[in-house]
Amino acid sequence: MDARVQDTTVKGEIDITGVNKVFGQGAAAFHALTDIDLSIATGEFFTLLGPSGCGKTTLLRVIAGFEQPSSGSLRINGAEVAGLGPNRRPVNTVFQSYALFPHMTVAQNIGFGLKMLGKPRREIEATAAEMLRLVRMEALAERRPAELSGGQQQRVALARALAPRPRVLLLDEPLSALDLKLRKEMQSELKRLQTETGITFVFVTHDQEEALTMSDRVAVMSAGRILQMGRPTEIYNAPVNRFVADFIGETNFLVLPVAQTEGDAAHLTLPGGKRAQALLPDGMLPVTGADVTAVIRPEQATIVEPDAGDMTATVDSAVFFGTDTHLHLTLSDGQPFVLRRQNRPGQQPPEPGTALGLSLAPGALRVLED
Amino acid sequence: MRAPLFRGHGWKWLLCAPALTVLLLAASGPLLIVLVYSFLSPGNMGGVVWEFSTEGWFRVFFRRDIFEPDLVTWNQAHLAVFWRSIWLSLQTTLICAFLGFPTAWFIATRPPSTRTVWLFLITIPFWTNLLIRTFAIQEVIRNNGTINTVLMRLGVIDSPIQMMFTDFAVLLGMAYVFLPLMVLPLYAAMEKMDFRLVEAGYDLYASRLMVLWHVILPQVKPGFIAGSILVFIPAIGAYVTPRVLGGGRTMMLGNLIALQFGQGRNWPLGAALAMLMLVVVVGALVLYLRAVNRMEGARRG
Amino acid sequence: MAEKGYSVRRLPGFGLIAVLTFTMLYLPIVILVFFSFNAGPSQAVWDGFSLQWYEAAFQNRQVREVSIRSLWLAATAASFATVLATLAALGTTRGGRFPGQTMIYALINQPLMVPEIVTGIALLIFVAAIKVQTGYTGMGYLVAAHTAFCIPFAYLPIRARLETLDPALEAAAADLYASPVQAFFSITLPLLVPGIVAGFMLGFVISLDTVVITEFVKSAGQDTLPTYMLGQLRRTVTPEMNAIATLFLALSLIIVTAFFLITRTRGR
Structure with a gap:
């Protein structure tokens, strides 16, 4: 690695x-x-x-x-x-x-x-x-x-x-x-x-x-x-x-507390209290309860009903990019999050202020060294 | 990136060496000899006697009574020449600035296609022989020259107006030959100027005069300073123009220097005068460089 | 351009002064050229068209002599100056800054700063000393003095050209297996030619114009066209002088135009 x-x-x-x-x-x-x-x-x-x-x-x-x-x-x-x-x-x-x-x-x-x-x-x-x-x-x-x-x-x-x-x-x-x-x-x-x-x-x-x-x-x-x-x-x-x-592609950086470690993975506590598994870099053994920085790409989260996903967020703005739309969100603990959603015919972007649920793809969350 | 031959800086000196040798032998080196000569005693038939003396420098400013060598007075004749040189050079610079600024502005505001032509028209006199241009002026202002002939034919005057051999003639000649040296740097400064600032000035209710004073002049100031120095330095050093258009009574510093190596036969005095001229020129250059540095410093904040 | 509406580029009276300036700049030259074709002996009264003064100038042995000397001197001095300036330009623009560079610039540009009269008498003193020591009174002194005076003028366009050359071109040649010598002769030198030609032309014109330095350096019988004219101006001159001046002007004009055209075609 x-x-x-x-x-x-x-x-x-x-x-x-x-x-x-x-x-x-x-x-x-x-x-x-x-x-x-x-x-x-x-x-x-x-x-x-x-x-x-x-x-x-x-x-x-x-x-x-x-x-x-x-x-x-x-x-x-x-x-x-x-x-x-x-x-x-x-x-x-x-x-x-x-x-x-x-x-x-x-x-x-x-x-x-x-x-x-x-x-x-x-x-x-x-x-x-x-x-x-x-x-x-x-x-x-x-x-x-x-x-x-x-x-x-x-x-x-x-x-x-x-x-x-x-x-x-x-x-x-x-x-x-x-x-x-x-x-x-x-x-x-x-x-x-x-x-x-x-x-x-x-x-x-x-x-x-x-x-x-x-x-x-x-x-x-x-x-x-x-x-x-x-x-x-x-x-x-x-x-x-x-x-x-940061340099390759777009990324969300989330500062999250470690709930528990096991092998090369850790369980992090997401805003709202749910847990998610994140991959750890080689040789890193974070202390339980300490904050770590985790990354997740904007296309690796999907929108679900509020409370149905891993986290909840509210929409700040939606920017139309042709093939996809970037949704600028605020997580329940105040951290910003960008989500990229592929556009489909007839689909309208959500209004600012709308509450959404976010579901994270398995293995998408990674802890960074620093 | 280079083979070993091209490592280090030695090869650069090697390439410059032939040019520097010629320049040292035929331009810079002799200046040092002039400095040495200014501290020697004059020979009888020109040349010098190798005896240390400050008499050359002394005589630049003072004179001794022929019968009572201890009676020292200011050398009025020399002081008059210094004063005339400086005064005529300053006037020349002013005239060139007064004519050069509108001219440069005129060129800079032409459409790009014709601008080159106008610029070329200014450049031609710059590269044509100074002697010929002085000769052309002489033709115009001589007693039986163009102006007097035309005026007399028209019956405006009965006898020719004496223009040759006056300060006016020298001034006219110098302004004429050095004008391009003022226009070119002014034009360069105007070309770089941001015309949107002029528009902004008018947009903010400034009159033409206010825009000229508050917006345009500050921007072309470097060109003004460069042009002034480019005119002032050759004017102070002028020799040909005052020699042709002036006379014995309208001598400038350059002619006074030359005189010491001709009829005057006082080489140490001539050498001292030449050094004095060099000091004035270098002084003007130093002032110029300081002004440039200050402006650059101000621009960088 | 200001007839309609308000032009921000217009300043009242400026156009008038500019036209006046251009008139003042060219009128004396036009008069000078005009009367070179005068049939009579006056430079102010027109007596009809004639080429007699050109004929007189061509038949004047002294004029022929000093003209040839001037051209020879200008060609020789400009050639030397161009070679020396090319080498110096290569030395000062290739491979970054180096200690002593400012001093080299100062030395190269020194003839531009020092008034000609000062250089003139300095050379007079120096040459007089050498003449006494060696007895040599040939054209060598004038050639050396003119070469030194032409170097900064020749250096200017050559250096300007070198600075616009993409350094990647030489790198590309080296990358394509050219030795430094091969790279210089196959890439740098051919691309430098316009600058070198322009430098030679400037040097040539400057040498042709130089009067003060020549006046003080020349030995007996070494008059150039400008010093000859300077001597003649003291006397009552005939339109023969106008004819000589006109020919001289024409030569300068041709060279300057060529220079203008060469330096304008950049990037080829």
């Missing part, structure tokens, strides 16, 4: 052990990365997720070779690369700004890496053509980047980074400059490219939805540390602490 415990015997595509990155010196020193341990398997779509300034881009730049780690080891395909420049690593980057060379055509951009590797011209041209086909840009080979739309530039950036057939492709928030519709399109496009090429993708984003929908595994970062690593469902359903719970 604890994300920080890693099996170091597994040799992955990328193995990072004990990597630290400190900018500046002395009192002005800034710890951008602290004790990063990470192993990414070959062919995996791995995502670094976190708010801006959490260190995810720095970690990507360390893997790419733009920054050198202050300490620790970084192996790509088993070979130590710490200290090597970016031009000596079998990884390529798709930059957030795309960084397409404005004075070169699309084809020249795509062929640049192979040219620098000293490949013969025929091979460069063949690969460039193949890459253009792969990203469906055959018709625009002779255009300049300035003549392309944002989405087209994005595809060229991808093709350029894929052309030298790197072992690992690094993507630094590549979709953040696109509008919503194009972003959705590119998400599936990226997924398709990854499956077709079989290259390991390391993807950096601050968009939790993007991370959950595309990734095989996600590492949630904050303040230079990895807080939790796992499959998207694990991260969503079993956040290890308040930060992860």
Whole structure:
């Protein structure tokens, strides 16, 4: 369960052990990365997720070779690369700004890496053509980047980074400059490219939805540390602490007293006096009667008749979201609670002031570490 | 991100070294020699004798009686030149500000398409030869120049008005050649200005004059200060314009300095005068930088 | 624009002063150009159209000589200044701040701050000393003085261009297996070309304009066009001077227009 415990015997595509990155010196020193341990398997779509300034881009730049780690080891395909420049690593980057060379055509951009590797011209041209086909840009080979739309530039950036057939492709928030519709399109496009090429993708984003929908595994970062690593469902359903719970999706935080503990679960006293079972994090043994923070997702409670459910609440407001409606409620002890209800035809949102009963899905309630 | 060659800062100095060498040899270094020369004794035919002396600096402000060297009086001729230099430079700055502000405003309020053209029209004189522009002014105000010829043909005057070799000529010439230096920073400040604030001013019942005073001027103040310093500094250092349009009686500091290296043949005095000019210019720059810092500080709170 | 209703951008009288200013700015130049085509010897009385003063200027051996010297000096000094300024711009804009940077900026911009007359006599003293020591009286002094004076002007557009370059471009080149040298020659330098051309042009124009420094540095027989004109202005001048000035103006105008167009096409 604890994300920080890693099996170091597994040799992955990328193995990072004990990597630290400190900018500046002395009192002005800034710890951008602290004790990063990470192993990414070959062919995996791995995502670094976190708010801006959490260190995810720095970690990507360390893997790419733009920054050198202050300490620790970084192996790509088993070979130590710490200290090597970016031009000596079998990884390529798709930059957030795309960084397409404005004075070169699309084809020249795509062929640049192979040219620098000293490949013969025929091979460069063949690969460039193949890459253009792969990203469906055959018709625009002779255009300049300035003549392309944002989405087209994005595809060229991808093709350029894929052309030298790197072992690992690094993507630094590549979709953040696109509008919503194009972003959705590119998400599936990226997924398709990854499956077709079989290259390991390391993807950096601050968009939790993007991370959950595309990734095989996600590492949630904050303040230079990895807080939790796992499959998207694990991260969503079993956040290890308040930060992860809050950052991924929407969550209700309830402060509740412990009624009784048994094994890895505890019984908490809900507002109104009823009890509910909640999962405990590894190794946590709360004292009976002490307050703990428990989380529950807004869609994991359902509306029932008053007094029929686990808790009662009154409606403060209802916000219509199209597919669902968010009900802002106040529990009987005054704590706020947000409930998400799927909309059905003809269903009217309850009036403010209405009293409701809430029924919690089994296993939905989890106690947090802090 | 870089190969070892590019680690550290040494390579940056290495790249700057050739330019810095040329600048030190042909621009900054010689200034130090001027400072040294200002404390030496003058040679007979120009040049210096390597003997320490403060006579050069002494003569900047004072003069000795030829027959009684102990009789010291203020050097009225020099003081008159200093005063004229400062007074003409201040007047030039004022004229440029008076003409430059409406001009910059005019450019800044044109639609973006024509604005570039107007701006270009201001930039052209800025980059064309100062000597030629001075020559053009000379053509206009000479005794047999455009103005006098036209006025005499029209019968307004019988004999030409003497404009050349007067303070007026120098002032006109300097205002003419330095005007773009006032307009450009003023325009830059106006371009950054938030016109919604002007609208807000009118919305809150301010008259045009009140808006100008309370809303527009405070916003373009940095441009005013930059423009004033950009005009004042070359005006204080002016040499060509007063030489062509002025005469012996309307000499400015620059001409007085040059004189010491020509007919005057008193290099230490000339060096001391040059240092004095440098002090005035650096002083003006320091005042400017302080004003900028204060405004930046005020903006950051 | 203010005919209808109340425009917040209008300030009474400003338009008039602006038009007056533009007139004042251009009228003397227009008069100067106009009388260069005068058939008579006056610069105030029109005697009909003629190109005789241009002919006279072209046939004046001294004018030809000083013009060629001016152009040669401007081209040489601007070339040196551009190379030096490019290196300095790379050194001061790549890879973050470093100790001594402020001092380098101050040194580079120093010729802009110090009045030309002060630099002029400083160089006069310095050059006189070197002449006595070495006996060398060639164009080297003028080239060095003009180069130093042109450096800050050439530096300006090159640095501006470098600062607008996305640093990710060089990172991308390195990521795509380019060595630092390859990255510089295949990415940075080609993208820097407009800035370098603009820097050269500014340097060229500045060198052509420089009169005070040249006046004090030049040895006998090293007159440039501006110092020649300065000397001639003392005498009664004929429209021949107008013709020379007009040609000079035209050259500046062409360069400045080209500069304007180059620096305006950004991001290509």
